[in-house]
Amino acid sequence: MESKEKHANHTRLALADPPDCCSKPRNQLTGEVILVHRGNCSFTVKANVAEEAGASAILIINNQTELFKMVCESDADVNIKIPAVMLPQDAGSNLENYINNNTRVSVAFYSPKRPAVDIAEVFLWLMAVGTILLASYWSAWTAKEVAIEQDKLLKDASEEFLQVGSAGSSGFVDINTMSAVLFVVFASCFLVMLYKLMSFWFVEVLVVLFCIGGVEVCAFPHIFVCLVQCGLFPPSFYW
Structure with missing residues (x-):
């Protein structure tokens, strides 16, 4: 799988028939990405059925607006060679509506490589340290x-x-047990x-x-x- 979006290939999205993809699809697939609904069978069954039918990837629409972590049973066949991604219910419904309105929908799969040093983490660290330094300087300056x-x-x-x-300028505050509790x-x-x-x-x-x-x-x-x-x-x- 490509690591950058600009290098990823766009593949046509198709609806599963039956929608749950728990059995072999009635429509012939030639490398399309299949859009299926969650439920009625395990994730591994859906992925294996989609792979055997000729799909290049599978998108599973969740039955809730939140995302769900897909897991496999300990005794399940996990020899799956196609990407499997779960979508929130609203996003999956939008894609399904586009396809039902005869709109051509294409998706691109890519997996960004995690950098050794995350720039966001460095920025958050600098912002936290800078806030403490500025607050300390401001406190000392106002006290002066x-x-x-x-x-x-x-x-x-x-x-x-x-x-x-x-x-009254000792700078200490007395806290008893009740105040702490x-x-x-x-x-x-x-x-x-x-x-x-x-x-x-x-x-x-x-x-x-x-x-x-x-x-x-x-x-x-x-x-x-x-x-x-x-x-x-x-x-x-x-x-």
């Missing part, structure tokens, strides 16, 4: 900016005011909900929520400094 603004606002403050401001429970529930309700609208909601959270984290130090300068909060409110 906030510290500079804090020094400017507190340089003329009283000693008591400075002690109040320094008392609740975090694990809520995180587990969220993962289960993410798995059960995975759909287009749910993904859109998550993207919007993450965007709001990211904007809030990035913009909060600057907004707070502006509010302090306007006198809406005391300098030690955040620190």
